Amino acid sequence: MADRQRHVLLLDLIDDADAIARYEAWHADGALPPAIGRSIRTAGVTAMDIYRAGTRLVMVMDTAEGFDPAAKAAADAADPDVQAWETLMASVQRPIPTAAPGEKWVEAARIFTLAGQP
Structure with a gap:
């Protein structure tokens, strides 16, 4: 859909069963916590799943048109x-090995879509 982004x-x-x-x-x-859900939704996140x-x-997040990651970070x-x-x-979290200094969640680049295939 053109009006949303994934x-x-x-x-x-961390590699600890209790964590x-x-x-x-x-x-x-x-x-x-309700305040966290509100914050996510208010920023324009329409769906979020973590695997x-x-x-x-792996977090899969769909956002509404106009979603601004910088504005979400500031809020x-x-x-x-x-x-x-x-x-x-x-x-309980740690950055992946390829994260830049200070980077937490690292955005993955899509390299394949079935929609682009014959």
């Missing part, structure tokens, strides 16, 4: 609820 982002969890279990519990249905394979996380930085959530998440 973003695929990568991040790792992984906590992360999954924090993201279970109904467990997300895990081992310690690797998050000014929101104490989001900052508390990010601090909690940072206790």
Whole structure:
């Protein structure tokens, strides 16, 4: 769809079974703090799923037309609820090896789409 964009982002969890279990519990249905869900939706995120394979996380995020990652980052930085959530998440997360210094979730580049195939 032309009016939305899909973003695929990568991040790792620390290699610790208890940390992984906590992360999954924090993201279970109904467990997300309402302020965090509001922040995500208000920024123009229309759908978000996180998948895990081992310690690797893959976030698939659909956004509305006009979604501005820089504006979302600025709003998050000014929101104490989001900052508390990010601090909690940072206790079990680590950047993927190819992340730039200070980069958390790394956007993956799409290299294939079935729509572009015969």
